[in-house]
Amino acid sequence: MINADAVVVGAGPNGLVAANALADAGWDVVLVEAKDEVGGAVRSAEVTAPGYVTDLFSAFYPLAAASPIIRDLHLEEHGLVWRRAPNVLAHTLEDGSAAVLCSRAEDTAAGLEAQAAGDGDAWLxxxxxxxxxxxxxxxxxxxxxxxxxxxxxxLRRLGAAGTLDFARLGVTPVRRLGQERFSGRGAGLLLTGNAMHSDLAPDAAGSGLFGWLLCMLGQDVGFPVPEGGAGELATALRRRAESRGVRVLTCTPVTTVTTASGRATGVRLADGSEVRARRGVLADVPAPALYEDLLADHPLPRRLRRDIARFQWDNATIKVNWALDRPVPWTAPGARGAGTVHLGVDQDGFVDFSADLTVGRVPQRPFMLFGQMTTSDPSRSPQGTESAWAYTHVPRGLDWSGQQLAEHVDRIEAAVERVAPGFRDSQVARHVQSPGDLESEDPSLVGGAINAGTAGLHQQLVLRPVPGLGRPETPVPGLYLASASAHPGGGVHGACGWNAARAAIGANGPTGGVRRALTRTAWARLLKD
Known part of the structure; x- marks a missing residue:
C-alpha cells in the first residue's frame, strides 16, 4: 500500500497540472496513469515513417500559450520550446483563394480589406x-x-453598453457574427472554421464566442507547437512535477475510488493494491467514467446518476496522418506558410456539414483541419518534407471500420487533392486513426470525442458536467473532478486540473471546515429528489 496526501488519477495535461499545483503547495502526491507514458491526448510518436514525428491527438496549443496557469509553471525551465509557423491559419477554397489569419493583426486586416472594403477595419x-x-x-x-x-x-473595462454587447457576442451564432460584422467572405470563413474546433454548429448560440476567441488567440499568441512533438509539453510537465517530489506511476490502471464514511480515501489499482490519500483524490477522467465506473459501488444520489446518464459527448473524430516527401502543393499561396489549414467547405458548406453530424448522416463533403507540422516546427521531419495530418468530425454511433472507414479516408484525401493537386503523389506513408483507435490509445477520448463532452450551452458553466456548482468539488467529500468534463471544458489549458487542485488545497486549509460544509449543503439541495 502507498500512502500520500493526494492521489491524482490520470496523467493527461489536467492531471499533470493538478499534480504540479499540489506539489507546489507542499503536498505529497502520487500520480497514476494507466498507459505506459504520460500526456493523455498530448502525445507524439513516429507512426508514419522513420524521422517523421506525428502528434497523435492534439497538436496546436493557443490556449496553453495564453493560459496564465501554464505560463506560471515556467515549463521552459524544463525543456519546453514553442515554435510557430509563419502564418497562423488559412482557410483554402477550391477556386484557389484563401482567407489567411496572419501572425500580425494588421496583415490579417490587409488581406480581408483586399477582399472587401471595410473588412480590415472591422477585423481590427x-x-x-x-x-x-x-x-x-x-x-x-x-x-x-x-x-x-x-x-x-x-465589467469595469467594458462599461454598461460594452457589457451588453459582449453578452450578445456570447450567444450570437458564428454565422450571424460574420454576416453582421463583415461584407466579404474571408472573415466569416476564419471565424466559422475556428468555431468548428468545438462541436457547435455555425447557427448555434455560443458558436460566435468560440470562433472569436480562437481567432483572437491566433492574433495574440498564435497557434504554437512544442518543438519536437506534442509529447514534449507533457514531458515538461512531468519533469517539473517529479522535480517537486511527485511520484509518477505509469502502466497503473485504477479500478475504484475507495471511500469510508462517505468520503474518498484513495484508489484501488488493477492489481488489487491501494493508494491511500489523506487529503484528496483528483480524477482526470471523463465524468461518466468517474461516476459510473470508479464510483460504481458508492451510493450516489439518484438524481446525480440520472443526470450523468444523459451526459452528452461531442462528435466522433477520424484522423489521418501522412509522411510527405515535399511540402503540400496548395493552389492558394496563403496556405503554404500556415500551420493550420481549414478546407473542404465554403461558408454554406459549414451548415451542410453540421447538419450531417446532427442527423447522423455521413458527410460527403467533410470539413477538416489540416496540420502542417514541419512548417510549424522544422524538427518534425527531414528537410524539404512535411509531417502532416488532418482530422474531421463524424457522427457518433456508426461503425467506423472496414469499408466505411476506407471510403471516408478517401473523401478526406480527395478534399485535400482538390485544393492541393499532387498531394496524393507526395505521400511516403499514411496512418489512420478511427474513433475506436483514438479511444483505444486514450480511453478518455470516448467514441473519438476529443473535448470530453459537448460545448453546447446546455452543458456549460453550472451545467458542466451535470447541473451543479460549476466547480471541481463532487458530492463525495474529498473527491474532485479534474478533467475536461469539468468547467471550463476542453482544450489544453490546464484549468480543470488547476481548479481541482486549488479546491482540494482550500478544503484542507484554515477555512476548510466552512468550505466543506458549504459544499455539502449546496450539493444536498441540488440533488434532493
Whole structure:
C-alpha cells in the first residue's frame, strides 16, 4: 500500500497540472496513469515513417500559450520550446483563394480589406475589443464558476453598453457574427472554421464566442507547437512535477475510488493494491467514467446518476496522418506558410456539414483541419518534407471500420487533392486513426470525442458536467473532478486540473471546515429528489 496526501488519477495535461499545483503547495502526491507514458491526448510518436514525428491527438496549443496557469509553471525551465509557423491559419477554397489569419493583426486586416472594403477595419475593431478585456477574460475562463473578481474587472473595462454587447457576442451564432460584422467572405470563413474546433454548429448560440476567441488567440499568441512533438509539453510537465517530489506511476490502471464514511480515501489499482490519500483524490477522467465506473459501488444520489446518464459527448473524430516527401502543393499561396489549414467547405458548406453530424448522416463533403507540422516546427521531419495530418468530425454511433472507414479516408484525401493537386503523389506513408483507435490509445477520448463532452450551452458553466456548482468539488467529500468534463471544458489549458487542485488545497486549509460544509449543503439541495 502507498500512502500520500493526494492521489491524482490520470496523467493527461489536467492531471499533470493538478499534480504540479499540489506539489507546489507542499503536498505529497502520487500520480497514476494507466498507459505506459504520460500526456493523455498530448502525445507524439513516429507512426508514419522513420524521422517523421506525428502528434497523435492534439497538436496546436493557443490556449496553453495564453493560459496564465501554464505560463506560471515556467515549463521552459524544463525543456519546453514553442515554435510557430509563419502564418497562423488559412482557410483554402477550391477556386484557389484563401482567407489567411496572419501572425500580425494588421496583415490579417490587409488581406480581408483586399477582399472587401471595410473588412480590415472591422477585423481590427474585433482585435481592439480583445485587447481591452484579454486578461480578465482569460482569468474568468480559467477559474471556477462564478468568476467574481475577474468578472468585476471585465465589467469595469467594458462599461454598461460594452457589457451588453459582449453578452450578445456570447450567444450570437458564428454565422450571424460574420454576416453582421463583415461584407466579404474571408472573415466569416476564419471565424466559422475556428468555431468548428468545438462541436457547435455555425447557427448555434455560443458558436460566435468560440470562433472569436480562437481567432483572437491566433492574433495574440498564435497557434504554437512544442518543438519536437506534442509529447514534449507533457514531458515538461512531468519533469517539473517529479522535480517537486511527485511520484509518477505509469502502466497503473485504477479500478475504484475507495471511500469510508462517505468520503474518498484513495484508489484501488488493477492489481488489487491501494493508494491511500489523506487529503484528496483528483480524477482526470471523463465524468461518466468517474461516476459510473470508479464510483460504481458508492451510493450516489439518484438524481446525480440520472443526470450523468444523459451526459452528452461531442462528435466522433477520424484522423489521418501522412509522411510527405515535399511540402503540400496548395493552389492558394496563403496556405503554404500556415500551420493550420481549414478546407473542404465554403461558408454554406459549414451548415451542410453540421447538419450531417446532427442527423447522423455521413458527410460527403467533410470539413477538416489540416496540420502542417514541419512548417510549424522544422524538427518534425527531414528537410524539404512535411509531417502532416488532418482530422474531421463524424457522427457518433456508426461503425467506423472496414469499408466505411476506407471510403471516408478517401473523401478526406480527395478534399485535400482538390485544393492541393499532387498531394496524393507526395505521400511516403499514411496512418489512420478511427474513433475506436483514438479511444483505444486514450480511453478518455470516448467514441473519438476529443473535448470530453459537448460545448453546447446546455452543458456549460453550472451545467458542466451535470447541473451543479460549476466547480471541481463532487458530492463525495474529498473527491474532485479534474478533467475536461469539468468547467471550463476542453482544450489544453490546464484549468480543470488547476481548479481541482486549488479546491482540494482550500478544503484542507484554515477555512476548510466552512468550505466543506458549504459544499455539502449546496450539493444536498441540488440533488434532493
Amino acid at each position: 475593431e474585433l482585435v481592439a475589443g480583445w485587447d481591452r478585456i484579454r486578461d480578465p477574460l482569460l482569468d474568468a475562463l480559467f477559474t471556477p464558476f462564478p468568476p467574481v473578481t475577474s468578472g468585476a474587472r471585465m
